[in-house]
Structures are given as structure tokens and as C-alpha cells.
Amino acid sequence: MLSAVLASPRQIQLRPVALPEPQPGQVRIRIDGCGVCGSDLPVWLGRPWFDYPRAPGAPGHEAWGTIDAVGAESGGLQVGDPVVCLTYRSYAEFDLADASTVVALPAGLTGAAFPGEPLACAMNIMRRSGIERDSTVAVVGIGFLGSLLTRLACARGAHVIAIGRRASSLELAQSAGAEPLLARGDDLPHRVNMLTHGQLCDVVIEAAGAQATLDLAAQLVRVRGRLVIAGYHQDGPRSVDMQQWNWNGIDVINAHERDLAAYHTGLELAVREVAAGRLDPGPLFTHEFGLDELSGAFRALEQHPDGFIKALVRC
Numbered sequence: 001m002l003s004a005v006l007a008s009p010r011q012i013q014l015r016p017v018a019l020p021e022p023q024p025g026q027v028r029i030r031i032d033g034c035g036v037c038g039s040d041l042p043v044w045l046g047r048p049w050f051d052y053p054r055a056p057g058a059p060g061h062e063a064w065g066t067i068d069a070v071g072a073e074s075g076g077l078q079v080g081d082p083v084v085c086l087t088y089r090s091y092a093e094f095d096l097a098d099a100s101t102v103v104a105l106p107a108g109l110t111g112a113a114f115p116g117e118p119l120a121c122a123m124n125i126m127r128r129s130g131i132e133r134d135s136t137v138a139v140v141g142i143g144f145l146g147s148l149l150t151r152l153a154c155a156r157g158a159h160v161i162a163i164g165r166r167a168s169s170l171e172l173a174q175s176a177g178a179e180p181l182l183a184r185g186d187d188l189p190h191r192v193n194m195l196t197h198g199q200l201c202d203v204v205i206e207a208a209g210a211q212a213t214l215d216l217a218a219q220l221v222r223v224r225g226r227l228v229i230a231g232y233h234q235d236g237p238r239s240v241d242m243q244q245w246n247w248n249g250i251d252v253i254n255a256h257e258r259d260l261a262a263y264h265t266g267l268e269l270a271v272r273e274v275a276a277g278r279l280d281p282g283p284l285f286t287h288e289f290g291l292d293e294l295s296g297a298f299r300a301l302e303q304h305p306d307g308f309i310k311a312l313v314r315c
């Protein structure tokens, strides 16, 4: 089988590697495709805390495909089942998954792109967000995750303000029912204050993973409101305005999930939402590449060409 190997920063090679055999409790999946995640960018760029070469297929973790072989005790999963899964070496033709992380795709979703991990993430963030019908919500950062959360919050009947730097992403957020707000200049708290008639937001979701967006998000939460940190803050410590957090008595939720059982629940919820037509991520899959074009997918992620939201790799 062929697997993509990140040999050194910005250098990807397709290499033949041995087809892995599923161990007890595992299945082997013929990968149809894999999402290219914003959280993969630091390893592509060569941040100093990574070493190289990376394992074959890493850091692909947003795969979907078809079960191709099953190990013992794999919980009734069968060869030929279309599935979505949480795996870690999925920039490859095949990958192994623990059966406990695999969710079957219903007939209506076979053949459709289904990068499961970020969809599960979005469902889990929503579960912890406290967003209700008529909640006033701001989403700060309208990349793929922010776009998904905007759609889910709109579908829940919330009033959603989508704050981002790119007009193309905001147009999609607007088409999902959100109020678009272009992040230019430093008067955003004032503009949100005006939009919410001086109330600010019940819930603010920070979905960009940067100090500046964390600072902005905290300024938009009303007294006793909720700040939900969905962005992936992976490049060192952050500072927070504890005086402001404290004075306003806000609830702060770190909505990243590390618990595999919770991930599995998130995946099941995502499959259910998309299958029922309550969530359509399709318009957000803006760029597609072959496995042999993975470098191009990373460059698109890095450069964000006009209209870019999410790249998929077809394996």
C-alpha cells in the first residue's frame, strides 16, 4: 500500500509500506478520503517541538472509508461496511482503527465525504455550549470548525453573529442564517454591543486558537454568560484578563475532547445529524486533492486561497 510520509518540514513523499494487519479489537479500513486539519499545519511547517520523519500516514486523522479486514473481537463490524473512524495515520490507502472508535455510515451517506473527527468535535462542542433556541451567540473564527458551529447554532434556533476575516466564509455563514461581521479594526466589541442592544452574548465560541481571538471572544460575553474555547491552542501558554472574567462572572468551557468514548458519541451524533439533513457540511468542502497531491493540500491550508474553508484528500 502507499502511504504519505512527512519526511521533513514541507516535504511529503509517497512511500510503499506493508499493509497493516488488524489486531484483536481493530479493523482495517480502505481509506476513501481524509480531511486536512488546521491542527496539522504546525507539523507541516516544522515547528520545533516535532521530529521527522513522521510515521507513515501521520497526521491524517479525519478519515472515512470501507472496512477491508477485521480482527478478532471487533464488535460485529464486517468487511464491506462503509464507516467513519478516528485514526491517526490516514494519509494513506489503508489504516487501522480501534473498533470502539468506528461508526457505520448509513446507506444515504455512502460515497459522501465524511471527515469524522472535526464533525464529532463540533457536535461535542455544541453539547457543552449551553446554546438554546433564542440564545445570542457569537462565533469568533469562521474556519471549518467555526463554520460548522455556526450552522449547528443557527439550526438550534440561536441568533448567531459570525465573526471572521474572510468575506467568502462569512457569506456561507450568512447563507446558514448568521449575521456576518467582518473582523477589521478594533471596534468589534462595540459593534457586537450595538448588534445585541447592549446585552452582549449569552455564549461566545472562540474557534481560531489564537491569543487575539481569545481576548476578543472574552470581551463579547455578557455578565454570567459562557465562553466556549473550541480553537486549538497548541503553541504555548495564553494570558487571560482574569479581572474581566472574574468581574463578569463568566463560565469558561474548554471544549476540546480527549476522551475516546466522548469522541465516539460525537461521531454518532454527527452521522445522525448529517444523515437526517439537519447539518450539511458539503458547501464547506471547498478544495479536493489526490493523495499524491497532499503537499498541495497543505499549501492551500497554509495560504488560504480565496474561498478556502476545508481541503479533503482522496486516497
Ligand SMILES: [Zn+2]
Residues within 6 Å of the ligand: 037, 038, 039, 061, 062, 117, 118
Ligand atoms: Zn482535525
